[in-house]
Amino acid sequence: MNIKEKDKKYIANTYARFDLCLKSGKGSLVYDENGKEYIDLGTGIAVNSFGVADGEWIEAVTAQLNTLQHSSNLYYSEPCALLAETLCSRTGMSKVFFSNSGAEANECAIKAARKYAADKKGKDYYTIITLKNSFHGRTITTLAATGQDVFHNDFTPLTEGFVYAEANNLEDVKRLAEENKCAAVMMEVVQGEGGVIALDRDFVVGVAKLAEEKDLVLICDEVQIGNGRSGMLYGYMNYGIKPDLVSTAKGLGNGLPLGATLFSEKLSGVLGAGMHGSTFGGNPVACAGALNVISRIDDKLLAEVREKSKYIFDTLSCAKGVKSVSGMGLMIGVETERDASEVIAECMERGVLPIKAKTKVRLLPALNIPMEQLKKAIEILMEVCAK
Numbered sequence: 231m232n233i234k235e236k237d238k239k240y241i242a243n244t245y246a247r248f249d250l251c252l253k254s255g256k257g258s259l260v261y262d263e264n265g266k267e268y269i270d271l272g273t274g275i276a277v278n279s280f281g282v283a284d285g286e287w288i289e290a291v292t293a294q295l296n297t298l299q300h301s302s303n304l305y306y307s308e309p310c311a312l313l314a315e316t317l318c319s320r321t322g323m324s325k326v327f328f329s330n331s332g333a334e335a336n337e338c339a340i341k342a343a344r345k346y347a348a349d350k351k352g353k354d355y356y357t358i359i360t361l362k363n364s365f366h367g368r369t370i371t372t373l374a375a376t377g378q379d380v381f382h383n384d385f386t387p388l389t390e391g392f393v394y395a396e397a398n399n400l401e402d403v404k405r406l407a408e409e410n411k412c413a414a415v416m417m418e419v420v421q422g423e424g425g426v427i428a429l430d431r432d433f434v435v436g437v438a439k440l441a442e443e444k445d446l447v448l449i450c451d452e453v454q455i456g457n458g459r460s461g462m463l464y465g466y467m468n469y470g471i472k473p474d475l476v477s478t479a480k481g482l483g484n485g486l487p488l489g490a491t492l493f494s495e496k497l498s499g500v501l502g503a504g505m506h507g508s509t510f511g512g513n514p515v516a517c518a519g520a521l522n523v524i525s526r527i528d529d530k531l532l533a534e535v536r537e538k539s540k541y542i543f544d545t546l547s548c549a550k551g552v553k554s555v556s557g558m559g560l561m562i563g564v565e566t567e568r569d570a571s572e573v574i575a576e577c578m579e580r581g582v583l584p585i586k587a588k589t590k591v592r593l594l595p596a597l598n599i600p601m602e603q604l605k606k607a608i609e610i611l612m613e614v615c616a617k
């Protein structure tokens with residue numbers, strides 16, 4: 231049996247994979263088992279921030295790997311403390327809890343928000359407002375937080391205490407805040423899985439103001455848009471708001487599993503010893519790599535991200551066969567006249583790897599993709615769209 235046959239036989243049926251087995255890569259170029267080259271516009275779903283086999287990141291990771299690969303949260307660990315310090319100093323947040331994935335980062339945020347509200351308003355104030363079309367993860371609680379019925383079917387009863395507001399409809403959020411005993415409001419400032427949709431500025435600012443007035447914990451899910459992808463270090467920074475909790479993962483680890491939940495000063499004392507934990511969370515190898523990633527997402531790199539974003543928006547907005555371009559930074563959704571799956575399949579054949587979001591073609595290139603590779607990939611995408 232070859233790899234694809236073994237996978238089909240032994241891996242659980244949860245993934246509808248593309249007919250492609252990637253073997254290796256360097257930067258934004260990846261290679262399949264036959265040595266065919268592709269320009270990567272998916273980065274393992276916004277994970278490989280600096281592409282594949284990035285030299286500096288490998289150095290940081292292997293140095294730690296050769297020193298101590300894991301010690302548990304029973305003891306202090308240098309990479310974990312240094313990464314937390316860096317994240318706090320770069321965001322103005324006060325504390326960090328480390329986990330291993332986006333779903334776990336959100337679970338921690340949800341627990342912290344419930345605890346804060348229980349302490350402050352009473353135990354029945356546990357409801358969290360999330361947005362329709364959102365995506366917050368696959369655990370039973372983060373599925374409940376996800377405002378899309380397609381993910382809920384067959385897995386009920388889900389964790390109770392989530393209500394869904396229409397995105398970009400502040401009145402709807404206000405109504406739900408009146409009708410329920412609420413702990414928090416949670417949103418992705420750019421909805422990723424929902425179709426790469428950046429929320430309106432007025433809406434986001436309005437929600438933040440409402441949260442402050444009603445003492446609702448404001449949670450920003452930055453799992454996909456975070457860590458430089460928006461053109462700022464975190465997506466919420468584009469809106470000038472200050473969340474109480476920020477969850478992130480994906481691009482933070484550059485390929486090693488790492489999730490983080492950031493606490494503002496107001497929430498910094500809400501979880502005490504024994505209230506939450508993770509065996510692997512804050513793993514020194516993942517943290518040493520992430521420390522390298524975050525330290526390289528500086529003003530210069532962020533300016534490059536915004537410049538490449540502008541190039542993609544400008545080029546695709548007027549391209550034949552393209553209906554619309556949405557998103558922010560290097561997290562872009564392209565609505566095509568042709569079926570998105572067909573466009574992706576043909577791009578793949580021609581050596582370019584975008585992915586899908588709902589009915590759109592989604593582009594999530596590495597933050598440091600060389601301009602000439604990006605241009606070549608976008609030209610091929612345009613040719614395919616125009617057919």
Ligand SMILES: *Cc1c(COP(=O)(O)O)cnc(C)c1O
Pocket residue numbers: 330331332333334336365366367368418422423451452453454455479480
């Ligand atoms: C991917 C994603 C998650 C879930 O992350 P996992 O690491 O797969 O658990 C949560 N929220 C958003 C916005 C995401 O894009």
